[in-house]
Amino acid sequence: MSEQPPVGPVDASQVPRYCGPATFARLPEIRDVDHADIAIVGVPFDSGVSYRPGARFGPSHIRASSKLLRPFHPPLGVSPFATLQVADAGDIAVNPFSLDEAITGIERGADALRERADRAITLGGDHTIALPLLRSLHRRHGPVSVLHFDAHLDTWNTYFGAPYTHGTPFRRASEEGLLDPEGCLHMGIRGPLYDAADLTDDKALGFAIIRADDYETDGLPAAVERMRARLGDRPVYVSIDIDVLDPSMAPGTGTPEAGGLTSRELLHTLRALVGCNVVGADVVEVAPSYDHAEITGIAASHVVYELLAVLARNAAA
Numbered sequence: 001m002s003e004q005p006p007v008g009p010v011d012a013s014q015v016p017r018y019c020g021p022a023t024f025a026r027l028p029e030i031r032d033v034d035h036a037d038i039a040i041v042g043v044p045f046d047s048g049v050s051y052r053p054g055a056r057f058g059p060s061h062i063r064a065s066s067k068l069l070r071p072f073h074p075p076l077g078v079s080p081f082a083t084l085q086v087a088d089a090g091d092i093a094v095n096p097f098s099l100d101e102a103i104t105g106i107e108r109g110a111d112a113l114r115e116r117a118d119r120a121i122t123l124g125g126d127h128t129i130a131l132p133l134l135r136s137l138h139r140r141h142g143p144v145s146v147l148h149f150d151a152h153l154d155t156w157n158t159y160f161g162a163p164y165t166h167g168t169p170f171r172r173a174s175e176e177g178l179l180d181p182e183g184c185l186h187m188g189i190r191g192p193l194y195d196a197a198d199l200t201d202d203k204a205l206g207f208a209i210i211r212a213d214d215y216e217t218d219g220l221p222a223a224v225e226r227m228r229a230r231l232g233d234r235p236v237y238v239s240i241d242i243d244v245l246d247p248s249m250a251p252g253t254g255t256p257e258a259g260g261l262t263s264r265e266l267l268h269t270l271r272a273l274v275g276c277n278v279v280g281a282d283v284v285e286v287a288p289s290y291d292h293a294e295i296t297g298i299a300a301s302h303v304v305y306e307l308l309a310v311l312a313r314n315a316a317a
């Protein structure tokens with residue numbers, strides 16, 4: 001952290017919220033600060049989707065839905081933007097016509113951003129982007145625990161013979177040795193699979209599972225306790241597919257599944273990461289064309305804010 005107090009968001013008592021800037025939470029752009037503790041960066045890319053497209057517009061939608069965020073987070077008793085220098089690093093612009101080039105471009109963009117910011121929270125984009133982000137992170141941290149919130153496993157092998165898709169990033173990451181197989185965990189899994197073997201394959205890749213149903217049968221505190229026990233003090237990458245939420249609370253997404261978490265359950269679970277070594281995060285699969293009244297965008301922006309509050313609380317400890 002630098003000596004100067006952080007440059008914070010535009011003051012909503014001076015400049016109404018619906019006036020610019022278009023950055024996340026009306027924060028400064030990264031070029032306006034010396035160094036950022038946390039960068040918010042967009043990856044507007046959705047060429048890896050298997051069903052509804054549109055997550056390329058996720059970053060701008062989440063930013064637009066983040067204007068009402070306020071400075072103080074009561075449950076954790078922190079002011080994230082006053083504790084940490086958070087800045088918006090804009091978007092990593094990648095090739096929409098070549099998955100291979102896009103994946104290399106995202107990795108290079110993430111590497112370059114690390115020169116200017118200690119950690120990044122990435123706004124997707126479809127879930128394909130987690131693979132290059134994990135490749136980049138591996139260079140700095142070695143194998144990490146992935147804490148993966150999603151309706152879907154995303155450890156499938158290929159789609160139409162293609163290895164890089166939004167349903168396959170964590171299988172590729174595991175094969176490449178990017179993950180700590182003792183510490184990876186899916187949260188919120190539900191819905192139909194292709195085959196029972198999907199689950200045995202997933203387990204062999206190093207993932208444990210807390211299902212959406214477990215929230216119902218065992219309750220939220222048990223889910224949180226199991227999560228913390230699995231993560232321990234390992235470096236954790238938090239990957240949040242917004243479709244982990246029930247479609248009623250996140251309609252704006254490409255592969256919705258009934259029976260998901262409430263946004264309250266998700267925010268509460270994330271809050272329990274206080275004290276964990278969170279080294280990076282993404283929020284993916286927000287597809288605004290299927291959203292209504294910014295329901296999904298607001299959920300995603302609060303998810304980012306919750307992560308920022310956790311990181312601020314950890315930094316203040």
Ligand SMILES: N=C(N)NCCCC(=O)O
Pocket residue numbers: 050051127152154166167241243255285
């Ligand atoms: N990563 C997300 N959102 N979805 C993966 C679903 C892949 C499928 O169509 O089976």
Ligand SMILES: [Zn+2]
Pocket residue numbers: 150151152241243244255285
């Ligand atoms: Zn999903």
Ligand SMILES: [Zn+2]
Pocket residue numbers: 127150152154166241285
């Ligand atoms: Zn996913």
